[in-house]
Amino acid sequence: MKDLRLAGLTTERSTIEINGVTLGGKEIILIGGPCAVESSIQMIQSAETVKKAGGKILRGGVFKPRTSPYSFQGLGREGLNYLVQAAREQDLLCVTEVIDAPSLELVVDQIDIIQIGARNMQNFELLKMAGKINKPIILKRGLSATIEEWLLAAEYILSSGNPQVILCERGIRTYEPSTRNTLDLSAVGVAKELSHLPVIVDPSHAAGRRDLIASLSKAAIASGADGLLIEMHPNPAEAVSDGPQSLHPEQFIQLAGELDVVAEAVNRIFVSGCKENEETLKSLRKQIDGIDQVIIERLAARMKIVRKVGNQKRLDRVKDTNREKEILQRLVSLASELELSPDLVKKIYPLIFESAVQSQIKNKLANDKNFERVSEL
Numbered sequence: 296m297k298d299l300r301l302a303g304l305t306t307e308r309s310t311i312e313i314n315g316v317t318l319g320g321k322e323i324i325l326i327g328g329p330c331a332v333e334s335s336i337q338m339i340q341s342a343e344t345v346k347k348a349g350g351k352i353l354r355g356g357v358f359k360p361r362t363s364p365y366s367f368q369g370l371g372r373e374g375l376n377y378l379v380q381a382a383r384e385q386d387l388l389c390v391t392e393v394i395d396a397p398s399l400e401l402v403v404d405q406i407d408i409i410q411i412g413a414r415n416m417q418n419f420e421l422l423k424m425a426g427k428i429n430k431p432i433i434l435k436r437g438l439s440a441t442i443e444e445w446l447l448a449a450e451y452i453l454s455s456g457n458p459q460v461i462l463c464e465r466g467i468r469t470y471e472p473s474t475r476n477t478l479d480l481s482a483v484g485v486a487k488e489l490s491h492l493p494v495i496v497d498p499s500h501a502a503g504r505r506d507l508i509a510s511l512s513k514a515a516i517a518s519g520a521d522g523l524l525i526e527m528h529p530n531p532a533e534a535v536s537d538g539p540q541s542l543h544p545e546q547f548i549q550l551a552g553e554l555d556v557v558a559e560a561v562n563r564i565f566v567s568g569c570k571e572n573e574e575t576l577k578s579l580r581k582q583i584d585g586i587d588q589v590i591i592e593r594l595a596a597r598m599k600i601v602r603k604v605g606n607q608k609r610l611d612r613v614k615d616t617n618r619e620k621e622i623l624q625r626l627v628s629l630a631s632e633l634e635l636s637p638d639l640v641k642k643i644y645p646l647i648f649e650s651a652v653q654s655q656i657k658n659k660l661a662n663d664k665n666f667e668r669v670s671e672l
């Protein structure tokens with residue numbers, strides 16, 4: 296596929312890190328919440344459920360691009376506050392959809408992840424605006440968009456300067472009326488073969504009915520999805536939008552509890568909240584494994600940045616003792632605050648610094664050698 300200059304698959308897959316949550320890593324990320332933000336209590340209850348289930352991100356629409364102009368259009372700024380507050384109280388990230396420049400401007404400083412919905416996938420001016428901000432973007436596939444069109448839409452965001460794009464498959468229009476849309480699970484594999492970007496799946500909008508959500512969610516993980524975006528409402532019967540496809544809180548928690556075996560079968564991890572609460576040796580060790588995975592992934596990401604820092608310095612100035620002291624001081628006091636032994640930090644960090652310095656030197660020498668080789672040609 297041509298023109299995927301930035302979205303195209305290179306040697307490495309992208310991971311997107313948002314306040315300790317990594318999308319596109321080994322862990323499957325669960326996003327849940329109602330279609331539309333309706334009230335403070337609704338969002339508080341939704342956030343509690345997402346947390347209990349082991350979800351990491353709370354969703355809720357405050358600007359709703361609805362098919363009918365007479366349908367509920369969203370609570371705007373008021374809804375935004377309900378969403379953000381509920382998420383913060385449960386230590387969750389939050390995502391909401393934007394539809395134009397004013398809505399983007401309103402949410403950008405408060406929301407952790409911005410969603411561009413299916414109906415706006417080819418709103419190129421909106422894509423360019425999303426490319427100019429420093430927040431991850433979930434880009435939903437358009438209702439009738441080919442995978443190529445979807446990836447080129449992502450290319451708009453990337454080429455405008457924002458590298459943090461997460462693709463979201465949410466079903467496409469087919470001739471089949473039994474479901475609202477047809478979930479195109481092959482799109483997950485195809486998108487991941489063509490692009491390095493993380494791909495998540497929204498089974499709710501695809502199915503349009505809650506009875507299929509559990510099986511489609513499991514299938515999505517099995518087909519390689521990096522996360523799930525699932526609609527859940529404290530009281531679906533009363534929901535102002537998408538009630539029939541929203542899971543009840545208990546269903547959401549139950550489903551989350553069933554995802555770990557599927558994740559494991561495809562060499563991924565999902566730590567559900569219920570399992571987290573069950574303090575058995577096995578589940579506790581699983582939590583430790585998940586955390587260790589994140590520690591190593593973050594260390595690898597740190598080392599990549601360290602090498603970039605190295606490229607900015609002279610070879611004989613790579614080690615910077617003052618900077619190391621500053622970092623250590625900050626982390627030692629953070630450790631005390633978190634009731635972690637400061638001695639542990641004092642032991643680990645000099646090793647990290649040493650390895651960072653060695654890696655920078657090695658990288659610089661390798662670059663210089665390549666440079667010499669090119670100059671000789």
Ligand SMILES: C=C(O[C@@H]1C=C(C(=O)O)C=C[C@H]1O)C(=O)O
Pocket residue numbers: 601604605613614615616618619622647648651652655
């Ligand atoms: C990354 C740098 O280079 C070295 C590695 C450091 C680190 O690992 O944080 C800190 C200071 C330097 O000794 C830097 O100068 O910032």
